[in-house]
Amino acid sequence: MELKDKLISSFLAFEEAFDLNSDIHELRTRSLKEFEQLGFPSKKEEAWKYTSLNSVLKPDYSVFPKKEDTIEYRDIKKYLIHDIDTYNLVFIDGIYSSHLSQTTHDKIDVCLMSSALSKSKYKPVIDNYFNKIVSKENGFTPLNTAFSKEGAFIHIHKNQLADKPIQIVNFATGNEAALMIQPRNLIVVDENAHVQIIERHQSLTNNPVLTNSVTEIYAAKRAIVDYYKIQNDRDTASLIDNTFVEQQEQSNCSMHTFSFGGKLTRNNLNFYQRGEHSDSTLKGITIIEDKQHVDHNTLVHHISPNCESHQDYKGIFAENSTGVFNGKVLVDKEAQKINAFQANNNILLDDKATINAKPQLEIFADDVKCSHGCTIGQLDQDSLFYLRSRGIPLKEAKALLMYAFANNVLESVKIPEIKKRINHEIAQKLGVSLGFDL
Amino acid sequence: MLRIKNLHASIDNKEILKGINLEINPGEVHAIMGPNGSGKSTLSSVIAGKEEFEMTRGEIKFEGEDLTELDPEERAHKGIFLSFQYPVEIPGVSVTNFIKASINAHRKSQGLEDMKANEMLKLIREKSEMLEIDRKFLSRSLNQGFSGGEKKRNEIFQMAMLNPKLAILDETDSGLDIDALKVVANGVNKLRNKDNAVLLITHYQRLLDYIVPDVVHVMVDGKIVKSGPKELAYELEEKGYDWLKPEQV
Structure with missing residues (x-):
């Protein structure tokens, strides 16, 4: 059975475990329909022209993890930033691992999406923020929403500073011959609050893994969010990362993406600047070889005036590896006096390595500074x-x-x-x- | 020490060096002067092993060993050092870390362990003081945002740290004011001894007031057209190069 059909037919069984009267149930059902219509993107779509999913969608993935598996801290320590104190949200084959995690509800909430979706005390936050800024340009995000169940829930309350960085780490054990995981993260940073987050997806064996991850980040007035994604997975693991960031006035959000490994990695990174004087930073280093494929698909949507955005992506491609950089800057008519900077520099080390770079500027305001530069060299x-x-x-x-x-x-x-x-x-x-x- | 016989070298099939003969013995300082485009910098690059240049004829021997087949790093390990006219900027790598990498690469080629940290520190302190280099300078990214003078001083600092047998200084004087020139020249002079040698490539006689050569060579159109004692440099300064044409030799 094709993956799409398999997912659709397993939805009923998935839903049985939940309270079918909740709002989330309705959202899941609606999202599944959207996925049913959209399906997985193909190379015929402009945004996927250079990234073929054929080989990624082929394995017969288990779409539900069966049971929690235990792994020892010593086996995974090297994948964590362990030389500083951090909060940890560790998931094994998509299931939360309490013994490897460290959560908190002291002034800030660093806990689980499963509790946020089911407990009434989180309902206001979920009602306000869950699934509010996702795009439905392709089937991946609706699919994730349909099966949304577990992931990180982080809420930094007004004027609070997360006292240590938070690590979100997803491990795949290889207990399943092939596994699909769909983590769902929600990060709400209230006014004048500050958080640092590190995210990683790591497969521990060579069994195929497909991760379809969705993360929504809300930065309120004067909030500061520093986010780091470390992508250095095995050659049998693929990642579709869908991240959406909404910023209110004077907020400052930065996303650093380090892509050093994995079979296929697609980063759909979307920033929406809804408040004046907000500042967005999107940076990445890609160093890949063999047949690895990394695709950065970024959007910075300047909705408000007097904002800044800085994009800087560096890529080094060896052997038969391929890279894609598709960076779009969209400036609304009202977004005057913004400064949008975009740079994408690439080095090809071998004749067979490829980079497809496509910067796009769409500017409807007349008093803005926008620049973009793209280089490919040796x-x-x-x-x-x-x-x-x-x-x-x-x-x-x-x-x-x-x-x-x-x-x-x-x-x-x-x-x-x-x-x-x-x-x-x-x-x-x-x-x-x-x-x-x- | 260095023996070059009938050296021809070209780049993209264009011949730049057209039969160079040069012999440098331990303890000597040689200067090569000549107009722009005469091939001076090409000669220094060819000795150091730059691969874009093709040696079409002749030979280069260093301490009796043929250099032709050796990579640039192997030549460096044997004791050849080239001070660049335009040193390269390496953001994110400090002067100190770069010199550590360089020294430890040399040591590795000799089968030695990495230099101990305190030993390295002592050496760095000693040589940077000799060249009047500020400690803060050492933690800056290699050559990034350096002034022309700082770049050249940094080249001589690397030379002092590596203590080569043959140092080729390619236009080390260009871009230096007189005070910086004195510091650099003073540093080079302090490093001289009976076992090492220096090859100076320069446009101007000015540098030779401070680093006094044993022999001055004049290079025109890919050939050494005249060699003589240091006084030749003054003559060139006065008369220019026009009176020396290749066909006169």
Whole structure:
């Protein structure tokens, strides 16, 4: 059976576990219908022209996790930022793992979507925010909504500062021959509140995994959100990430996406600036090889005047890997005096590596500053010669130049341990030891 | 130490070096002067092993060993150092970390362990003081936002740290004011001894007031057309290069 049919036919069984009179039930049912109509996107659609899902949709995925599996902390420690204290929301095959997690309700809520969706005390927040800014351009988000059940629920109340970063980590154990996971996260950051979040999806075996993740982030007036996605999964794991960020006035949201691995990764990242003087940062480093595929599909929608957005994506593509950058900046007529900056720089290391870059600006206001630049090149031979003339061997010299190329994306990372972790993963990825810590 | 015989080199099938002969012995300082486009920088790049240039004829031997088949890093490991006219900027990698990578790469090629951190620190302190380099400078990203003078001083700092047998200084004086030039020249002079050698590539006689050469060569159109004692530099400064044409040799 095709994955689409399998999902549709398993919906009834999925729904049985819930209170069928709740509002969510109606939303799920409606969303399933939307998915039924939209299906999975194909290459015929402009936004998916360079990303084929054929091989990703082929395995016979289990769409329900059967039982909670236990994994030991020591087996997964390396996938966590463990040298600082953090709140952790750990999910194993889509099921919450209480023994690996650390939640809180002390001043801030760091807990589970399953409780937020079922407990009455969260109902006002759910009613206000759940599924309010998702787009329905393709079937993935409605599909996730139809099966929404578990994920992270984070609510930072007015004037509160999350006292430590929050990690959201999804593990796949390989207990199923092939597994589809659909995490659903909701992050509400109230006025003048501040939060830092790290998200990771990690498969622990080579059994195929398809993750269709949806995250909604709401930043109220003067809220600050720092979000980091670390994507360095196995070559048998694919990720469709759908993230929606809505910002009110004077809020500041940044999203850093580090894509170093995985079979196919699609990042649908959407920012909506609803308040004046809001500031959005979208940055990414992609370093991939073999047949890996990473697609960044970004939207910054400037709805309000006097706002800023900064996009900076760096890509390094080796062997047969392919990259896509599709960055859209949409400036409404009312959004005067905005400053939108977009840069996408790529290095192709091999003849067979490919990048498809497509910046799009749609500007309906007349007093704005918008810039975009896209480059595709190779490592600079003069620079390589310089490093080699200092005794640094070719492989290390290349690594240093790649690191230098991607560096300005790292500069805006605010958590030093994340920077250290990313540097480590880059060095490991490039297979070099440089005689110093990057 | 360095022996170049009838060296021809070209880039994109265009011949730049048209039969260079040059011999440098330990303890010597040689200067190569010549007009723009005469091939001076090409010669330094070819000695250091830049791959874009094709050696079509002749030979380069360093301490009796043929360099032709060696990679740039292997030549560096043997003790050849090139101070660049336009050093490369490496954002995110500090001067200190870069020199650590360089020194440890040299040590690795000799089968040695990485240099101990305190030893490295001591060496860095010693050499940076010699070149009047501010400590803050060392934590900045390599060459990023450096002034022309800072870049050149940083090149000589790397030379001091690596202690090469043959240092080729390609237009090290360009972009330097007189005070910076003195500091750089002073540093080079302090590093000189009977076992190492220096090859200066320059347009101007000015540098040679501070680093006094044993031999001055004049290069025109890919050939060394005249060699002589240091006084030759003054003559060139006065008369220019026009009186020296390749066909006169």
